[in-house]
Amino acid sequence: MDTSRESAPSPAPVPWVVEASVAERVVLANGKAVGRDEFHGWLWEQAQGLLGVNEGTMTAVDAAARGLVASPLVIDAAAAPADRDWVAQIPVAAVEWWFADEAAARAAAALVANLCGCEVHRIRADESADHDATSRAAFGPIAVPEFGVVRPAWEDGVAEVAPDGRATIFIDPGLGFGTGLHETTQLCLAALSAWHRGGSRLGRILDFGSGSGILGIAAAVLGATRVDAVEIDHQVHPAISANASRNGVAERVVVTTDLPAESAPYDFVVANIVATVLVEHAAELCRRVRADRGCLVLSGLLADEVPRVADRYAAELGRTPLIRERGDWRCLVFVIA
Amino acid sequence: MAKKIIGVTRLQIPAGQAGDGPLVRRLLDRQGVNAASFCIAFDAATAAGVRGLIPVVITAYEDRSFSFVINKPANAPGHAAPHRPADAIELAQA
Numbered sequence: 031m032d033t034s035r036e037s038a039p040s041p042a043p044v045p046w047v048v049e050a051s052v053a054e055r056v057v058l059a060n061g062k063a064v065g066r067d068e069f070h071g072w073l074w075e076q077a078q079g080l081l082g083v084n085e086g087t088m089t090a091v092d093a094a095a096r097g098l099v100a101s102p103l104v105i106d107a108a109a110a111p112a113d114r115d116w117v118a119q120i121p122v123a124a125v126e127w128w129f130a131d132e133a134a135a136r137a138a139a140a141l142v143a144n145l146c147g148c149e150v151h152r153i154r155a156d157e158s159a160d161h162d163a164t165s166r167a168a169f170g171p172i173a174v175p176e177f178g179v180v181r182p183a184w185e186d187g188v189a190e191v192a193p194d195g196r197a198t199i200f201i202d203p204g205l206g207f208g209t210g211l212h213e214t215t216q217l218c219l220a221a222l223s224a225w226h227r228g229g230s231r232l233g234r235i236l237d238f239g240s241g242s243g244i245l246g247i248a249a250a251v252l253g254a255t256r257v258d259a260v261e262i263d264h265q266v267h268p269a270i271s272a273n274a275s276r277n278g279v280a281e282r283v284v285v286t287t288d289l290p291a292e293s294a295p296y297d298f299v300v301a302n303i304v305a306t307v308l309v310e311h312a313a314e315l316c317r318r319v320r321a322d323r324g325c326l327v328l329s330g331l332l333a334d335e336v337p338r339v340a341d342r343y344a345a346e347l348g349r350t351p352l353i354r355e356r357g358d359w360r361c362l363v364f365v366i367a
Numbered sequence: 368m369a370k371k372i373i374g375v376t377r378l379q380i381p382a383g384q385a386g387d388g389p390l391v392r393r394l395l396d397r398q399g400v401n402a403a404s405f406c407i408a409f410d411a412a413t414a415a416g417v418r419g420l421i422p423v424v425i426t427a428y429e430d431r432s433f434s435f436v437i438n439k440p441a442n443a444p445g446h447a448a449p450h451r452p453a454d455a456i457e458l459a460q461a
Contacts, residue, residue, distance in 0.1 A: 070379050087374050304399075
């Protein structure tokens, strides 16, 4: 028995944040006045352990209120134009410098103290829930209720299903959305597990919006014979394949950018995306589910998005969904029998 | 497809080292943007060329997709990357 998996994971270091305001020009100790970008570049060279600079977010509503755009209803037809640098147009910007540790943050704060055009307001540890989540995703096994355990890819062990139906799979958390940590992913894994435990067939699976590939891979580990993992972002395709290989199911997981043109109906279709995309693909996804005995799972939904999506799919399928929930998130399960 | 903009986020992160760090994840999660996808794209776009902090402006859309523009680093005038828009990365949070 390999015991290394049972050892406690090392805690990830907590980043430290220096909050400051920075004017459009800052006078350095040598008397040279520099612009904001140049100031950050100077700090990067002078300070140790700088992870990055958060210069802030400006919503379209704020941009309109400041007169930077004519209306908060900003429509973009393609890529963001280079001149939409609304944040850079704030006269005195509230910035956050993120550091690897407390010593680095305090040293940097001392470095910029007394510089004209820059004022430090606060030095704090970032112990947000988000960070904790990131640490757990990076270091720890994630217990997923009803499903089993998602372990980091670099841990020892092989993917397996225990006699009680609990599965163990391995995912590289740095590659593509779907580490097993997010509620939307967990809801899908639980639905998949419930379908499997209920004795229903896990033959052909469609994982639409595959991300890291976690859902399709989980289905393959549970016994699916063929998984079509559809992911629009081709840059994460190698990650899906790597994750599939790590779980010993590479030969059963086929990764594509688009839905296969025509295919035999799927026993289980899962789409963990967003409401807009789900509504857009309603007819197509409904058509792909086996009409005699199939399951369609839709996730990535906040509570207030449920009616719009549920109504659209209910109209296609002629039945109402079972709704699973975790935190703010909802998952719709249509069982077709 | 024309899309409604939610907002823009301005960051400066080391070239090729966005990783999947807490700073990026934290900020983009708030905007509904998939941080891991952004990091992969940013690292790929900045893997070669200028070192140091790179200003990047990320636009978040109503459908939770995003695009970004990489700006020239201020402290590398002699060997700066061209001021060019990165390929638009459009990806729903999957």
